[in-house]
Amino acid sequence: GENVEQHPSTLSVQEGDSAVIKCTYSDSASNYFPWYKQELGKRPQLIIDIRSNVGEKKDQRIAVTLNKTAKHFSLHITETQPEDSAVYFCAASNEKLTFGTGTRLTIIP
């Protein structure tokens, strides 16, 4: 089955700086890669996703890149704000979602 690794497990960034979270996956058949943000006590919220036929996607301050050959995908958050503090999960899907282990992002004011 699919295996998704996510790094780093914790990340502290000064407000206004950029944050990058990286994931690797094992199943070359995976074709959909969403990112979820989960604040404490809240539901996982889909923030951006990318499909295997696209190399990069951007939505305002967040962007995702995908390297299918290397089986890597990354989340980039620019101009970070305190409200970006949360746990971020990457996931890979070939019919069902397999999640990474999560990254706790803390934005330091």
Next chain:
Amino acid sequence: DTEVTQTPKHLVMGMTNKKSLKCEQHMGHRAMYWYKQKAKKPPELMFVYSYEKLSINESVPSRFSPECPNSSLLNLHLHALQPEDSALYLCASSPAMGGARSYEQYFGPGTRLTVT
């Protein structure tokens, strides 16, 4: 309506109790999911319903029994649970499931279950 709703928000039950968790969506989605999430861990898939039929059971113990009465509703019946079953139970839905295309999943707020 663009949300997945779940009831109750919190549930405390004894090991001999029977209870049910409920999930509802009105987005016209045809796939619905149950996940279990322990603290500081990612969601773990339990069951998937596609077009109201059980499509995936991730080897979940029989003390968890899913039901999909119609395309908008998903239940999880609980019986004789163990303390280690305490967790956040998340429901999700997606437009469809299966085939060559994967679909975005939207999560409900979850039911925080405590088994005493």
